[in-house]
Amino acid sequence: MSALNWKTVPGERGVYVRDYGDVQIYRLQGSHMGQRIIDNLGPMTLDKVKMIRETLNYNRKNNIPPFTYKDMIGEKVATVKAEKIVQEKQRKVILKEEEKRLNNTVSLFWENVYWQHRLELRRSLKENASIDGRWRNFIKPYFGEIPLQDLEDEHFKNFINNMRKRINPKTNTVYSDTTIHKCLTDLRLCWNYAVEKKVVEHVFPGKAITKEAREEVDNEKKCYLDYDEAKELADLVYERRLNSRLDHDTYCYTVLGLCLGLRAGDIHKLNQQAVERHIIDRTKNKRARFVHFGFSPVRSMLDERLNMYPPANPLEPLFLTNSTNSKGKMRTEVPHLYFAIIKELGFNEKPKRFGHALEKIDFHALRHTFATFAAMAGVDQYTLMKLMGHKKPDMTNRYIEIADAHQATNLERALPELFPVTKQEALDE
Template identity: 25%
Template sequence: MAINIRCQKCKTDCKLGSKKCSSCGSPFPKNKKYRVIVRANGKRIIRTVNNLELARDIEGKLQGDIVRGEFDIEKPKSAITLQEVWEKYLPWVKVNKKTWLNDQYHYNHHLKPVFADNPLDTISPFDIEKFMVTMKKGKSKRGKPYAAATIKHQVVLLTRLYSVAEQWGLYSGDNPCKKVKKPKLNNQVTEFLTDDELNSLLDVLEKWHNKMSAGFILFCLHTGLRRGELFKLTWENVDLTRQSMVLKDPKGKLDQTLPLSDKAVEVLNSLPKDYKTQWIFYGKDGKQRTDFKGPWDRIKVAAGLPKDFRLHGLRHHFASALVSAGVDLYTVQKLLCHKDAAMTQRYAHLADKTLRDAVNLSDSLLEKKEVAQVVNMEAFKNAK
């Protein structure tokens, strides 16, 4: 603890009672500046005043504060960083979420480079808005602008990390994501093949040299299954006699038992069986298939299908064909294993035939009818 004279020219502290600065040699004026310096628990407290009497008063006050322990306060612990939350979240999400690899990809490629080392209480809504603007202006590794859905995924994942940190007692501050408006999406695509495109695809598949690839596409076309569901399908899941199959853990639902059409059974019977494997649509060396991009691209080119027509479009075509033929949306929902009717509602506009039949039926139902008149004899007598 000390009181020093402050040199106004070179900003040096000199001992009390000095006539001139020990550093620059300048004499001190009558209106000296005094600095009170106190050290307590690693802290350095400095006060600068205009007279010695006030400096001594402040020195005495600071001494009293130290005695009372006012400076013996622990420094607030900084909030957990996003990376620390992620390291706790990853083992949990691997067990509890089927699409955890998507979370891992989004975090490593987008959130980690920007926010990983930031404590949760230092990330502001402005930081997140700035992050989204940067993504909107940026491009993916393929050189294409990021889709609104991709940007939204980042905000959704960031929101989830804040939420689990709060649920697990790791963080008790604000969630800045709640003050950020997520990008609006309008990417609901309903694809279907024209009659010519379907004929062309079927012609190519009939002559295609790789029967497994051809069978994969035909089975998808006749069942509307998702690509991942075909990858997981085993011979144990199929009953050819009863023409049914069990989908194990389909997207968002419990196991589902679905019927198989005659064509679907025909496809299964035509598949090659070069390996002793449980997988129906196996990959290299009989192992479980994990991708179908290459075969699909080659068959799509051979059939002359639009470049942007996806394999998932066959699922849409399956549903569109059924709805257009008059099959009700509830039945289509069950066949597609949709979690709720909202997903199937995208096909509602295709139900033209059903709506037209209903309108035509209304003509006969709403025509003028001949009504047989029944006379109430008691009422007739009373009237007389």
């Protein structure tokens, strides 16, 4: 078709049209940089033609591409294509995440990744056996098929409710809160490793639920020695202290536990500098605290120790041997020998402790014994809290178990004689 067939649109400069009745085809004529430009627009409405004309005129006037309708269409096509590419990439990412989510159920991650990692840590066989038992009996049946990323608070609440209704076939009672808390702790450790491996990103969803379950656990140990037992233990370790360095270690540990209430971990790291300063820096709660190393039995023991086995320097631990544990850290054999001594003395076989796990005597029982004896001697709660290195009095109260006889003595001492005591002879008359 020749240009003569195009007709100008009245009132619209540079706009031409061919009218085919049902269809109108438009073209634009203009110029840019002294060159004539013809844009064939094709069939469309006049309003759209005017919009395109205004856009092209603005671009040409300000020298901003595109300058032609063809370039404008090409740019639009390129934009649409780029958007499709982005959408396709996003779709693939979503599909990959969904596949990853479905393939990372609690069961698959635990058995294929986490448990292998735990075995590499070389934890005790007994501990691993306990965790594996809780996994097979409690955790896997409930959480196993749930994708890790889908775990929510509701899952943990339902698990706790189900466990509290479940009957233990061995005892014919419901499972304790301690068992529930241990299961949740096992799952939390698995989750933390998943975060480390970047399988999941957010914090453990059952954190608040686990904290509530822990607060409901009654694990306040009530293991302490009475005076006769403490005396028997002290005499035995004192008598054997010169047999070997390990026996002397055991004697020192016993003195520090009974007379100062030190934890085994505090004694492990004890050095000559701490003794001279009467300060322990690296405690369990990360706070330095005063320790009365000048207490006569403690001072006597330390003087003997420093004379018999002087450290190479003031910062060297006083009691650690050259042996190491599975992680390569130095350790002491005292706990093993201590358990043998407790077994030899038969403390845990006594009727008052038989069948009560919380009453069993271990090394930490010396710390309980120290707190108990101090309270019986009249040491006030605040002072005892400082001696024990606690932040709150509530924690100190967990260590204080006053003997029944001592309670009765205090009661008689505190209350005046309200009524005259009638002697049996008077009644007989």
